[in-house]
Amino acid sequence: MLKKLLAVSAAALLTFATYAVAVELRADHPDTYVVKKGDTLWGIAKRFLDQPWLWPEIWQANPQIENPHLIYPGDVLSLAYLGSGQPALSVNRLSPQVRAESLPIPAVPLSEVQDFLRNQHVLEEDDYKRLPYVLGFEENRLRSAEGQVIYVRGEGLEQGQRVSIVRPTLRYASMPTATDKRPEREPIVRRDEWSTAKGLEPKNNSIRWAHHYVTGRRFETLGWEVIEVAQGHVTHLGDPNTILVAPGGHEVRDGDLLMPYEPFPYDLSFYPHAPEQVPDNARILAVTDHLQFGGRHDVVAISVGAREGVRNGQVYSIWNPGATVRDDIRHKHRMAANMKRNQVTLPDEFAGHVMIFRTFDKVSYGLVMDGIRPVQLDDVLKAPDRL
Structure with a gap:
């Protein structure tokens, strides 16, 4: 019985810890922010959150608005806390006439993906x-x-x-x-x-x-x-x-x-968010300009698309697959060290995050949003908070 209670308590603590991380604000977050021309949803989310893909967790969108996720230059974002203590962002919007004369801010920088x-x-x-x-x-x-x-x-x-x-x-x-x-x-x-x-x-x-x-x-x-x-x-x-x-x-x-000819071949009215699940065999197929390596604000092609449930705005973490090495320490004899069973695959290494901005049936395009090492061909995609 004691073991059962301990297991339940541990599960509850784990759930609470996961929830706390999910809505944790940056230490230097602002209380209010005036949206400016040139902003992106990713950039604004990063001002408030260490994990920008959790934007839906704090964004209090008005369901009465046709597209509640659209934000315009001049809108004022205000941070408050709900009764449960969860942080929430609300918006003081511009007048409809002023908003009609401007474009909403995109999720990703247009200059990089046009x-x-x-x-x-x-x-x-x-x-x-x-x-x-x-x-x-x-x-x-x-x-x-x-x-x-x-x-x-x-x-x-x-x-x-x-x-x-x-x-x-x-x-x-x-x-x-x-x-x-x-x-x-x-x-x-x-x-x-x-x-x-x-x-x-x-x-x-x-x-x-x-x-x-x-x-x-x-x-x-x-x-x-x-x-x-x-x-x-x-x-x-x-x-x-x-x-x-x-x-x-x-x-x-x-x-x-x-x-x-398609006069409007794309739609940028999406927001950064985590996928419900990561498809199998989700990998980097190609990097901008046929390069082998890429980095921040490079476009990459992904080996999965709409048929696997990939949608615009989804954020994934990118991982360099771990190299396979010989265990020459335990197996000193050359013949034994060359045997397949004596080879060890090192852990995958985190490279950065990518946000999907255009999806086709079996292939998607994503923009590398941040990273700590180069993104390369055949890198693996995982859940965005997988570190």
């Missing part, structure tokens, strides 16, 4: 293969620019339709492995078989593979990353279709693909 929000997409493999593609150019040019005509094969276009012309850059994949050997961290550069077979892929443009290894799963293409290079309008339907390239883009090449 290109990924506006110009980059991750396509499902079926969508990628059935999109119309650029076949040729007027006057038999090798490239095309604004004000020129391109010829496109494929279905689904409409007369006068505005389209985005995109270029495949990365193929994200899960690669099965039959061994415990760690994969090479540098993505393999290969040709895209589908485009090559049709003679569409430019000879000087390889498509890179960004992948991670998993056990117990077959090869799976997670998606194709494409970057918008130009826009255009459908001027004539046929086989091929005729497209007039709009001003303001880059040169168009054969093999580029066409997508319907």
